[in-house]
Amino acid sequence: MTGPLRLDGVFGVLPTAFHDDGGLDLDGTGALVRAYVDAGVAGVTVLGVMGEAAELTEDERRRVVAAVVAGASPRPVIVGVTGETHEIVAGRARDAAGRGVSGVMVSPSRTLGLRDAVDAAADGGLPIVVQDYPAGSGVVLDHDAIATAADGCRLVVGVKAEAPPTSGLIAALRRSHPGLGLLGGLGGLFLIDELRAGATGVMTGLAMPDRLVSIVAQFATDPAGAERAWTDLLPLMRLEAFQPFSLAARKEIWRLRGVIGSARCRRAGATLDDQARDDVRRALERVLA
Numbered sequence: 001m002t003g004p005l006r007l008d009g010v011f012g013v014l015p016t017a018f019h020d021d022g023g024l025d026l027d028g029t030g031a032l033v034r035a036y037v038d039a040g041v042a043g044v045t046v047l048g049v050m051g052e053a054a055e056l057t058e059d060e061r062r063r064v065v066a067a068v069v070a071g072a073s074p075r076p077v078i079v080g081v082t083g084e085t086h087e088i089v090a091g092r093a094r095d096a097a098g099r100g101v102s103g104v105m106v107s108p109s110r111t112l113g114l115r116d117a118v119d120a121a122a123d124g125g126l127p128i129v130v131q132d133y134p135a136g137s138g139v140v141l142d143h144d145a146i147a148t149a150a151d152g153c154r155l156v157v158g159v160k161a162e163a164p165p166t167s168g169l170i171a172a173l174r175r176s177h178p179g180l181g182l183l184g185g186l187g188g189l190f191l192i193d194e195l196r197a198g199a200t201g202v203m204t205g206l207a208m209p210d211r212l213v214s215i216v217a218q219f220a221t222d223p224a225g226a227e228r229a230w231t232d233l234l235p236l237m238r239l240e241a242f243q244p245f246s247l248a249a250r251k252e253i254w255r256l257r258g259v260i261g262s263a264r265c266r267r268a269g270a271t272l273d274d275q276a277r278d279d280v281r282r283a284l285e286r287v288l289a
Helices: 026-038 058-072 086-097 114-124 143-151 166-176 191-197 209-219 223-232 234-240 245-256 274-288
Strands: 009-013 043-046 077-080 103-106 128-132 156-161 181-184 201-204
Touching (some): 009 209, 026 043, 026 058, 026 209, 043 058, 058 077, 058 086, 086 103, 086 114, 114 128, 114 143, 128 143, 143 156, 143 166, 166 191, 209 223, 223 234, 234 245, 234 274
Parallel strands (some): 009 043, 009 201, 043 077, 077 103, 103 128, 128 156, 156 181, 181 201
């Protein structure tokens, strides 16, 4: 752990790199870490939904975390520990605590409620980020449920809001819990609204992290200029809107940028046909132009 976890600025959510045969590409994952660090992110998040955590064995999870921690230092690393049971979440949280990470992120699941998930994540003794992402968890939360979970565990330091419209939850939590770090996600699709509502930053794997860093920094003094810069990214952000296409598109962008050698995904359906690859390439070229 590098010090107290502050959820300010841009936290890059890492995809997990694979070779064309589906095997782990730890060098590729390390290259992704360096790309985010070079972009100026405040920290990185690994083994989130877009990191294909559900498609990794526990041993593979540990190897990926080790590669990320080695490459990200001294920036903080947050590890996703969401699981179906208290024992799984608690075990992942304890394991993360022994690997030099700065915090864990957890969401409820269909078999583990939010308060129980937070309680399990607290077994690692690390700061906790609560993720509100019903599209991934299958669980709909509201302000009161999240506030109760935060009040019940001193380790909760922030919330990642990913249930549109995200600005409403962020504004409500900013009023009720001014000390919490509040982050948007969803590829940055609602970033400007979130910042206006009081978000402290964004946690996303959009494959142009340098632009996001600039936008978040600019917003404090020039919100109109930041919004114009955000609008320029919409051709790529729209690719983040629908899973599992979003994961395949994100990896393809990193491949086109020369950071990883393969856009291979393990998640079922996360593939691109020739037409989709052309669409992604054109969107990237438009943004880079």
